[in-house]
Amino acid sequence: MTRPPTRLATCAHAIAAAGRKLAAQGLTPATSGNFSMRLDDTHAAITISGRDKGTLTPDDIIVIDMEGRAVGTTARPSAETLLHTQLYRRFTEVNAVLHTHSRTQTVASRLFAPAGVIRIEGYELIKAIAGHTTHATHIDLPIFANTQDMPELVERVDVWIRTDKPLYGYLIDGHGIYTWGRDMTEAERHIEAFEFLLGCELDLRRSQT
Amino acid sequence: MTRPPTRLATCAHAIAAAGRKLAAQGLTPATSGNFSMRLDDTHAAITISGRDKGTLTPDDIIVIDMEGRAVGTTARPSAETLLHTQLYRRFTEVNAVLHTHSRTQTVASRLFAPAGVIRIEGYELIKAIAGHTTHATHIDLPIFANTQDMPELVERVDVWIRTDKPLYGYLIDGHGIYTWGRDMTEAERHIEAFEFLLGCELDLRRSQT
Amino acid sequence: MTRPPTRLATCAHAIAAAGRKLAAQGLTPATSGNFSMRLDDTHAAITISGRDKGTLTPDDIIVIDMEGRAVGTTARPSAETLLHTQLYRRFTEVNAVLHTHSRTQTVASRLFAPAGVIRIEGYELIKAIAGHTTHATHIDLPIFANTQDMPELVERVDVWIRTDKPLYGYLIDGHGIYTWGRDMTEAERHIEAFEFLLGCELDLRRSQT
Amino acid sequence: MTRPPTRLATCAHAIAAAGRKLAAQGLTPATSGNFSMRLDDTHAAITISGRDKGTLTPDDIIVIDMEGRAVGTTARPSAETLLHTQLYRRFTEVNAVLHTHSRTQTVASRLFAPAGVIRIEGYELIKAIAGHTTHATHIDLPIFANTQDMPELVERVDVWIRTDKPLYGYLIDGHGIYTWGRDMTEAERHIEAFEFLLGCELDLRRSQT
Numbered sequence: 001m002t003r004p005p006t007r008l009a010t011c012a013h014a015i016a017a018a019g020r021k022l023a024a025q026g027l028t029p030a031t032s033g034n035f036s037m038r039l040d041d042t043h044a045a046i047t048i049s050g051r052d053k054g055t056l057t058p059d060d061i062i063v064i065d066m067e068g069r070a071v072g073t074t075a076r077p078s079a080e081t082l083l084h085t086q087l088y089r090r091f092t093e094v095n096a097v098l099h100t101h102s103r104t105q106t107v108a109s110r111l112f113a114p115a116g117v118i119r120i121e122g123y124e125l126i127k128a129i130a131g132h133t134t135h136a137t138h139i140d141l142p143i144f145a146n147t148q149d150m151p152e153l154v155e156r157v158d159v160w161i162r163t164d165k166p167l168y169g170y171l172i173d174g175h176g177i178y179t180w181g182r183d184m185t186e187a188e189r190h191i192e193a194f195e196f197l198l199g200c201e202l203d204l205r206r207s208q209t
Numbered sequence: 210m211t212r213p214p215t216r217l218a219t220c221a222h223a224i225a226a227a228g229r230k231l232a233a234q235g236l237t238p239a240t241s242g243n244f245s246m247r248l249d250d251t252h253a254a255i256t257i258s259g260r261d262k263g264t265l266t267p268d269d270i271i272v273i274d275m276e277g278r279a280v281g282t283t284a285r286p287s288a289e290t291l292l293h294t295q296l297y298r299r300f301t302e303v304n305a306v307l308h309t310h311s312r313t314q315t316v317a318s319r320l321f322a323p324a325g326v327i328r329i330e331g332y333e334l335i336k337a338i339a340g341h342t343t344h345a346t347h348i349d350l351p352i353f354a355n356t357q358d359m360p361e362l363v364e365r366v367d368v369w370i371r372t373d374k375p376l377y378g379y380l381i382d383g384h385g386i387y388t389w390g391r392d393m394t395e396a397e398r399h400i401e402a403f404e405f406l407l408g409c410e411l412d413l414r415r416s417q418t
Numbered sequence: 419m420t421r422p423p424t425r426l427a428t429c430a431h432a433i434a435a436a437g438r439k440l441a442a443q444g445l446t447p448a449t450s451g452n453f454s455m456r457l458d459d460t461h462a463a464i465t466i467s468g469r470d471k472g473t474l475t476p477d478d479i480i481v482i483d484m485e486g487r488a489v490g491t492t493a494r495p496s497a498e499t500l501l502h503t504q505l506y507r508r509f510t511e512v513n514a515v516l517h518t519h520s521r522t523q524t525v526a527s528r529l530f531a532p533a534g535v536i537r538i539e540g541y542e543l544i545k546a547i548a549g550h551t552t553h554a555t556h557i558d559l560p561i562f563a564n565t566q567d568m569p570e571l572v573e574r575v576d577v578w579i580r581t582d583k584p585l586y587g588y589l590i591d592g593h594g595i596y597t598w599g600r601d602m603t604e605a606e607r608h609i610e611a612f613e614f615l616l617g618c619e620l621d622l623r624r625s626q627t
Numbered sequence: 628m629t630r631p632p633t634r635l636a637t638c639a640h641a642i643a644a645a646g647r648k649l650a651a652q653g654l655t656p657a658t659s660g661n662f663s664m665r666l667d668d669t670h671a672a673i674t675i676s677g678r679d680k681g682t683l684t685p686d687d688i689i690v691i692d693m694e695g696r697a698v699g700t701t702a703r704p705s706a707e708t709l710l711h712t713q714l715y716r717r718f719t720e721v722n723a724v725l726h727t728h729s730r731t732q733t734v735a736s737r738l739f740a741p742a743g744v745i746r747i748e749g750y751e752l753i754k755a756i757a758g759h760t761t762h763a764t765h766i767d768l769p770i771f772a773n774t775q776d777m778p779e780l781v782e783r784v785d786v787w788i789r790t791d792k793p794l795y796g797y798l799i800d801g802h803g804i805y806t807w808g809r810d811m812t813e814a815e816r817h818i819e820a821f822e823f824l825l826g827c828e829l830d831l832r833r834s835q836t
Contacts (some may be wrong), residue, residue: 030755030820058664070813103334105824110749122319124355124384125310128239135383146751148761174762175751193239196312203316205834206624207414290519331528333564333593337448341564344592387452402448405521412525414834497775503675540737542773542802546657552775611657614730621734626833 011037011045012058014184018098019047021188023054024104027100027195032176034078037184038095042066046084047077055204080149083157087180090161094180096187100195101176109171112206113143118171120197125135128193129168131188141194143171169194212249220246220254221267223393227307228256230397232263236309236404241385246393247297251275255293258285263335285315291359292366296389299370303389305396310385317407318380320414322352327380328344329406337402338377339395349356350403378403421458429455429463430476432602436516437465439606441472445613450594452496455602456506456513458539460484464502465585466492481609488491500568501575508579512598514605518613519594526616527589529623531561536589539614546611547586559612587612630667638664638672639685641811645725646674648815654727654822659803661705662809665715665722669693674690674742676703709777710784714807717788721807723814727822728803735825738832739771742767745798747824755820756795757813768821770798796821 015035022028024139033053036046044064051060063071066089068081078084084097112118120126121138129139144156153172160167169179169190179194181187187207224244231237231244234329243261245255255275256262260269272280277290287293293306321327326370329335330347339347353365362381378388378399388403390396433453440446440453445518451471454464462482465471469478481489484507486499494500511609530536538544541554547557562574571590578585587597587608598613642662649655649662660680663673674680678687690698693716695708705711711724739745748765749754756766765810771783780799787794796806796817806821808814 003712029823030752030816032752032755071312103826103830106750106752106823106827107834110827110831113835122383124240124317124381125239125315127318128241131210136357148763153802174749189239196238199312200316200319202830202834203312203411204319207316207320247524297548331592332524333590334448334450334524337450344564345566404446405524408521409525412521412620413528415527416525416620507797540801543659543735544656544800549810553773556777585740605655614656614733617730618734618737621730622737625734625738626830 007039008045008063012037012061012095013059015045015047016056016058018184018188019053019056022098022100022191023052023076025102025195027102027105027191028053029101029103029127032101034084034099034120036064036081036084038096039063041072044084044180046077046081048067048177049078051105080150080153082154083178086154086157087178091180093182095182096184097178097180097189098187099176099178100187100191102195104195105171105177106174106201108202109143109175109177109200111173113145113173115143117142118198118201120201123197123200125193125196128189130181130190139168140165140199141169141171142167143173144172146175210315212252216248216269217272218302219256219279220248221270223305224256224270225265225267227305227393227397228265230260231307231309231400232261232265234311234318236311236314236400237262238310238312241310243289243293244305245273245290245293248272248355252280253293253297255286255290258287263282277382289359289362290301291363292387295363295366296387299367300389302391305389305393306389307396307400308385308386308387311404311406313408313411314386315383317411318352318382320382320411321380322354322382326351327407327410329410332406332409334402334405336399339390341400348377348409349374350378351376353384355382355384421461425457426463426481427476429457430479432474432514432522433465433479434474436514436602436606437471437474440516440518440609441470441474443520443613444522445523445609446471447519447521450519452498452502452517453500454482454502454515457481462502462506464495464499467496479587498568498571500572500598504572504575505583505596509598511600513600514602515596515597515598516605516609516611517594517596522613522617522620523595524588524592526620527561527591527593527595529620530589531563531591533561535560536616536619537567538619541615541618543611543614546607548599557586558583559587559589559616560585561591564591564593630670633671634666634692634810636685638666638689641723642672642674642688643683643685644724645811645815646680649725649727649818650679651685652729652822653820654732655680655731656730658729661707661711661726663708663711663724664683664812665802666690670698671711671715673708676705676836700761707777707780709781710805712832713781713784716804717785718807720809722809723811724805724807725814725818726803726805727818730820731822731826731829732804733800733801735829736800736802736804738829739798740761740772740800742770744769745825745828750824750827752820753824755816757808757817766795767792768796768798769794773802774802 034047036044045061048060062073066085067084084201116143124135126132179190243256245253247253255271257269271282273286275294275296327350333344335341388399452465455461456462463479480491484503486503536559542553544550597608661674663671672688689700691704693712695712744767751762753759806817
């Protein structure tokens with residue numbers, strides 16, 4: 001993948017627009033969340049750490065290499081940059097990564113953390129996740145224990161990846177969700193679908209009699 | 210019913226406006242939902258498959274015949290087109306059909322699927338459903354099992370219709386609601402009323418002590 | 419109270435503005451709700467039956483006398499007009515009446531209907547209800563059984579009024595709330611406060627362990 | 628801290644903007660809530676009592692001294708002014724104080740009042756509270772009994788402060804939250820984080836099976 005000259009501008013615009021949309025939906029409380037897109041085989045564009053996601057502009061986006069180091073800037077990339085580059089390195093078809101922190105995502109992660117996974121089944125909206133053409137299947141969304149040690153967190157995710165089990169997104173306990181797509185449109189559809197499906201799971205749990 | 214020359218433009222405008230409104234209320238997550246209006250005895254206008262309902266324009270609406278085939282376009286109509294045409298064929302007074310996917314609709318469908326029906330009674334808002342002039346009655350909203358086989362799903366709905374029991378809308382398990390009206394205004398009032406009534410039923414269930 | 423020449427225009431503007439605001443907050447699903455203001459000792463202004471409250475304009479407001487009859491128009495006033503005129507006749511200090519239908523109001527009315535009253539106590543926001551200067555008190559919000567027979571419903575409310583117990587608003591079972599104020603600002607503050615307080619009561623009930 | 632000539636105008640603008648934002652999020656029902664900023668060592672700017680927080684302008688902000696008396700105006704400061712000045716007097720690093728009344732804050736205060744404190748732990752978003760760099764810690768949010776006697780309420784808060792236990796915010800039972808920051812940006816981040824964290828705690832409590 002060679003990078004066209006306009007690729008950075010296009011991605012920065014798309015990241016900022018996605019961030020503002022997700023912030024308006026309440027998914028990024030208190031400057032949380034971070035978003036990225038692949039620029040080429042060895043670089044990605046990612047949000048600067050700590051910015052208010054509701055007012056993102058292309059100026060809040062910087063270039064990183066696949067080791068998570070900022071390129072051509074003194075601005076600091078998101079603390080969780082290595083979780084983004086892991087996905088670009090491991091999955092060549094991934095070109096956009098979104099991480100948010102909604103109340104639904106946070107509560108679901110804590111409730112299901114003891115099980116280590118949330119099994120989602122029986123929903124028509126499973127078809128919104130890439131590669132699914134029927135509701136008559138299930139998706140397992142793993143939940144990894146939280147840590148401030150990024151290499152350790154990367155390793156926790158890698159353990160799952162090395163099993164070759166399907167992976168469309170994951171939760172970090174008490175923290176939020178990571179999901180991705182072939183392009184930003186697909187990544188946004190995935191985060192919208194997972195937010196909806198986790199909300200349904202919480203509602204069902206609260207409504208059992 | 211002869212089709213006036215402006216009927217398609219009028220319907221496409223009304224469908225797009227209704228879709229944007231329902232999307233803004235969160236009823237169509239991740240491009241779900243589809244909407245239609247009858248054009249004449251043998252044609253309807255319906256949303257193209259997979260479009261983001263929040264940004265619908267008349268260009269996202271195509272013509273179909275009553276067998277659900279696209280007319281005069283290579284665009285693909287919504288996968289569930291046959292559920293729309295079934296209603297136009299079976300109920301001559303129906304001129305608008307709305308299908309949405311809200312969290313409330315989805316959760317209610319799953320909770321009450323074992324019973325096969327949700328009985329709604331005791332609400333003043335029952336009067337918002339066509340033909341009702343008092344709260345002192347009930348409405349039975351059936352829940353059909355989901356399937357990707359559209360003719361099979363059509364047949365499940367038809368079994369209910371053939372019993373001649375009243376039908377103002379129905380849920381598909383894990384999937385969403387279908388409702389309709391003599392015109393788009395009535396169909397929109399029905400979907401707003403059912404969304405409200407199902408939300409109340411879920412809240413009551415959660416609040417029993 | 420003599421009616422200044424501009425009183426109708428002022429009231430129609432205030433009613434339409436309040437209606438649009440309450441509709442935007444989701445308190446008037448499917449054209450429900452109705453709103454009025456006193457014009458003079460023998461007349462009030464009220465919303466026309468069945469209008470979408472989200473797009474109210476002064477043209478949707480008509481004049482009624484205190485027997486609930488439309489004056490100078492063939493438009494039909496809200497079906498529940500007599501509940502408004504009862505308040506203007508019984509309470510000379512009341513100049514604005516609001517009736518809404520939120521999910522919270524409807525669910526609270528059904529849950530507490532067997533008790534006939536919701537006792538609200540322990541909230542700072544009680545001070546938002548006219549005449550209250552401390553949280554260390556309570557407000558009893560009665561719940562009357564619903565009926566389509568307006569004179570009967572008026573009588574149910576009147577039974578409470580004749581006891582001389584304080585009355586700041588009331589619920590109708592499965593239906594919604596009525597509240598009022600010396601002016602529209604106070605009536606709007608009351609409906610905002612009751613919506614909040616009923617929401618807290620439902621949340622508390624759901625959170626007991 | 629000497630007060631620059633433009634300090635009052637800057638603060639009044641910042642307070643009004645923060646108030647409108649918090650009101651739009653539903654945190655200030657029925658004119659509740661009050662907001663302030665430190666002007667210099669002996670003065671602060673604070674919202675006038677009873678104003679609608681959704682339409683705040685700099686004209687709704689007045690100057691008070693550290694005894695809570697209005698300076699250069701006949702307008703009445705918020706009834707709870709002494710709770711603001713207490714924070715400016717006790718904590719020299721505090722330059723902005725926010726008090727809101729959300730349904731989540733009110734319900735949480737009532738549920739946890741018997742314990743006197745809500746312990747918040749296990750959330751990544753703890754890092755949004757100043758001085759926290761890891762989720763692997765906890766924050767204790769005290770809940771004080773409500774009273775209309777402001778000096779008494781000030782004393783209840785002061786008892787906690789004198790213990791030298793950390794204090795990032797507190798709840799008043801049935802009433803709402805107080806939190807603050809070195810500047811308005813930090814105070815807003817704190818209120819957004821506490822609203823989120825309290826919401827998660829309520830959801831977890833409701834979802835236990």
